[in-house]
Each structure stands twice: as structure tokens, then as C-alpha cells.
Amino acid sequence: DAGVIQSPRHEVTEMGQEVTLRCKPISGHNSLFWYRQTMMRGLELLIYFNNNVPIDDSGMPEDRFSAKMPNASFSTLKIQPSEPRDSAVYFCASRVAGLSYEQYFGPGTRLTVT
Amino acid sequence: AQSVTQLDSQVPVFEEAPVELRCNYSSSVSVYLFWYVQYPNQGLQLLLKYLSGSTLVESINGFEAEFNKSQTSFHLRKPSVHISDTAEYFCAAQTYDKVIFGPGTSLSVIP
Numbered sequence: 001d002a003g004v005i006q007s008p009r010h011e012v013t014e015m016g017q018e019v020t021l022r023c024k025p026i027s028g029h030n031s032l033f034w035y036r037q038t039m040m041r042g043l044e045l046l047i048y049f050n051n052n053v054p055i056d057d058s059g060m061p062e063d064r065f066s067a068k069m070p071n072a073s074f075s076t077l078k079i080q081p082s083e084p085r086d087s088a089v090y091f092c093a094s095r096v097a098g099l100s101y102e103q104y105f106g107p108g109t110r111l112t113v114t
Numbered sequence: 115a116q117s118v119t120q121l122d123s124q125v126p127v128f129e130e131a132p133v134e135l136r137c138n139y140s141s142s143v144s145v146y147l148f149w150y151v152q153y154p155n156q157g158l159q160l161l162l163k164y165l166s167g168s169t170l171v172e173s174i175n176g177f178e179a180e181f182n183k184s185q186t187s188f189h190l191r192k193p194s195v196h197i198s199d200t201a202e203y204f205c206a207a208q209t210y211d212k213v214i215f216g217p218g219t220s221l222s223v224i225p
Contacts, residue, residue: 004157031211042217043158043204050211091157097211102148105157 004106006092012112018080021109024073025094033103034067034077035091043091049075050097082113116141118207118216126222127195135190135219137179137205145207147188149179152202152218161203164188175199195223 005024013019025032033048047057052069060067064083069075079086089110093103119138127133139145146165150158162173169181179190188205200223205216 033213043215045213045215048212055211093158102160102163103150103158103213105150105159107157 004092004094004104006090006106006109008109009107010110010112012114013082014114015083016081017113018078019082019086019111019113021077021090021092021111023075023077023092023106025075025092026104027073029094029096029104030072031095031097032069032075033093033095034075035093036088037091037108038088046077079111082111084113087111087113116143116145116207116209116212116214118205118214120203120205120216120219122219123217124220124222126224128224129197130194132193133191133195133199133221135203135205135221137188137190137216139186139188139205139207139214141207141209143209145209147179147181148206148208148213149173149177149188149190150204150206150215152204154201158204161190195221197223197225199223 007022030051034046036044046059047067049069067077089108091105091108093105095101095103117140121136148163149161151161152158162171164171164181172178177192202218202220204218207214
């Protein structure tokens with residue numbers, strides 16, 4: 001299996017622009033997680049889905065952030081409008097739901113908002 | 115509510131010396147415990163996990179962690195570190211559908 005796939009790997013955009021990050025989970029995994037990592041705040045869970053349904057979005061910073069999972073093999077995280085403080089590495093992870101199953105992380109998308 | 119604490123944000127250690135990275139957790143429900151490692155410019159990857167049974171678990175690259183229920187700890191140890199062990203290490207507590215990560219410990223191995 002190719003692992004969790006994220007695109008783009010790097011994104012540089014200007015303040016106010018819309019940004020869309022994409023994730024393809026590992027086939028057969030039914031839980032998907034979006035994380036944000038910064039030096040100041042560490043690794044933060046933004047939202048997670050079980051069976052394509054958003055379960056907990058309490059980590060989403062504000063209404064500028066939205067996430068969707070239209071099917072089991074694709075998810076997006078959108079920021080509109082983007083701000084410089086959104087600059088971070090965004091990770092997607094997937095796993096089989098259940099106590100014993102570990103998460104598999106993608107390589108991340110490094111977002112820079114100027 | 116669940117929480118995971120990693121008391122040491124940075125741990126410098128000389129090559130071939132032993133190291134311990136500390137992790138404590140709190141949870142009102144049963145959890146499974148994990149250690150993940152993040153090498154520079156990469157995503158996190160599983161290092162080892164405790165699910166049940168023997169409280170001492172080992173990884174393929176010489177790390178081990180011991181689950182201590184009374185102290186609610188899951189410390190990570192290695193008897194002799196290598197330069198290639200330089201990375202960020204995250205402890206995590208997992209319930210059925212949610213994972214709580216600690217803040218991470220940056221391990222720097224000095225030649």
C-alpha cells in the first residue's frame with residue numbers, strides 16, 4: 001500500500017487566498033484525522049471522521065477552517081480566507097477504528113501564508 | 115478527560131549513553147498507549163504500543179517502554195542511543211475512536 005497520501009507537499013499563498021489541502025487515507029481504514037503542527041503549539045488535532053462522518057471538530061480554530069470527507073478515499077481541509085498565523089505543517093492520518101489500531105500519518109503539507 | 119504529559123521538552127544525550135523519555139497519562143476510561151517518532155521533515159510513525167499482557171514492550175530498533183498502571187506512566191527507554199535516534203518523540207493515549215498526543219520530547223544525540 002502507498003500509505004497516506006497528502007497533496008500538495010508544499011503550499012505558499014498570500015493572505016486572504018483560499019487554500020485546499022487533500023488527503024487520501026489507506027484503503028480499508030475507516031477513521032481519518034487532520035492535525036496541525038507548529039513550534040509554538042505542537043501537534044493539534046483539528047477534526048476526525050469515522051466512516052466519513054465528522055465526529056469531533058472541536059479543534060478547528062475558527063469558521064475559516066472546514067473539512068469534508070465525501071467518500072472513504074478522500075478528504076479535504078479548506079482554509080478561507082487564509083491568514084499568516086495559519087502557517088504550519090498539516091498532517092492527515094488514518095487508521096482502523098478501534099482501541100488497538102495505530103494511526104498512520106501522511107508526509108504532511110507545509111503551508112506558508114505570506 | 116484524558117491528558118498526556120511529557121515532562122521533558124528537550125533531552126540532549128551523548129551517543130551510546132542511555133536515555134529515558136518520560137510520559138504520564140490520565141484517563142477515566144481504558145486506554146491503549148503508544149509511542150510515535152517523528153524524524154525531521156517527516157510524519158509521525160509508530161515506534162511501539164502497549165495493548166495488554168506484558169507491561170514491557172519493545173521496538174525493533176532497541177527502544178522499550180514499560181506500562182505502570184499505579185503510576186499511570188509509560189516511559190520510553192533505550193540503553194544505548196545512536197545518532198540516528200535524533201528525532202521528536204510523542205507519547206499517545208488512545209480510546210476507541212480518539213487519540214490524545216503529548217507535547218513531544220525532542221531527543222538530540224550528541225556525537
